[in-house]
Amino acid sequence: MIIIKTDREIELMRRAGRLVGEALLEIKNAVKPGITTKELDRIAEKYIIKRNAKPSFKGYYGFPASICTSVNEEVVHGIPSENKVLREGDIISVDCGAVLDGYHGDAARTFAVGKVSPEAEKLIEVTKESFFKGIEKAVLGNRLTDISAAVQEYVEGFGFSVVRDYVGHGIGSNMHEKPEIPNYGRPGRGPKLVKGMALAIEPMVNMGRYNVKTQSNNWTVVTTDGSLSAHYENTIAILENGPEILTLI
Template identity: 60%
Template sequence: MIIIKNQWEIERMKEAGRIVGETLNLVEESIRPGISTLALDKICEEFIMKSGAIPSFKNYNGFPGSICASVNEVVVHGIPSKEIILREGDIITIDCGAYINGFHGDAARTFRVGRVSEEADRLIRVTEESFFKGLEMVRVDNRIGDISSAVQEHLESNGLSVVRDFTGHGIGKDLHESPSIPNYGTAHRGPKLRAGMALAIEPMANLGLYHVKVLEDNWTAVTRDGSLSAQYENTVIVTEEGPLITTLV
């Protein structure tokens, strides 16, 4: 069931989203060669809690971190670790959520560690662009498939592959709600968009093939061919006036 949020609930979601956006802005300042992903996790956790919220990911289905820290070929759900040290030329996706006053915000960015290759830079840029192509489709009476199709078309027309094993999702009182929002699909298909729907739209793209595998920790998902992967996510509210991004500050 897709849950429609009223204006009071949307205001609560805007607060959660703002904290997530501010967290991502803050952690970007600390991303550099030599820092561990566990140190980045601590920075995010401390800021979220100082803001009066709770990290949405901490202990979610047993996940040990406050953020997902996914480096290079890691697609999603990278576990923060003192053993994972960033190096010049790496890319890292930070995915985080905040829970406050009964509602979640969720967003992700892929960041450059120092100077990166042209291909890595293009991967990050095009993945972000694909989010905004999908965002253009977030209009009342459009359908989820319109978002999915727009994302897929932009990624594939730029030579990237679209991850199929993980999707975007509804969000609200629960971190993951209906509907599922694939990053590939057919326009004019799927649930119709209505004002008050809250969506976590999160394109994930690989430089190589789209196939992924989950490692023995049962969380970390990597590209099967070892190619780089990027993600760009925001929490978006459907309104009569158009899309409202809560996590971009």
């Protein structure tokens, strides 16, 4: 069942979303060659707790950290580590969630570490822009997969591929709610978009093929061909006048 949010619930989600956006800005400012992914995790956790919120991910199905840090060919669910040192030319996808007053915000960004290749820059840019192409379709009366199809069309137009095994999701008092939101597919399918839907839309885009696999830690997902992957996510609310992005600062 899709849980429709009241105006009051959307306002609570705005507060949680803003906090997540701010935490990601803190991380962006810290990303540089030589920093460990564990240090980024500490920065995020400290910021979230200071704002009287809790990290959504820590302990979720046993996940051991407050953010996911996925470097280069890692797609999602990378575990922060003292041994993972960022190097010039890396790209890092950071997924961050926080719960404040009972409601979650969830967002992800991919950052360049120092100077990266033009191809990596393009991957990051296309992944981000595909999100915005998708939410152009997030208007009342459209169908859920209108978003999905717009993301896929944009991404594949640049010769990149959309990950199929992981999808966006509804969000609210639970971090993961119905509906699932693929980043690919034919338009005109799925539930009709109505006022009060809250969705986490999150294109995951590979430079090579879309196939992925999970590493032996049972968390970190990587591209099977070793190609770079980028991730961009925001929590949005479907409102009368169009989508409102709750996690964009």
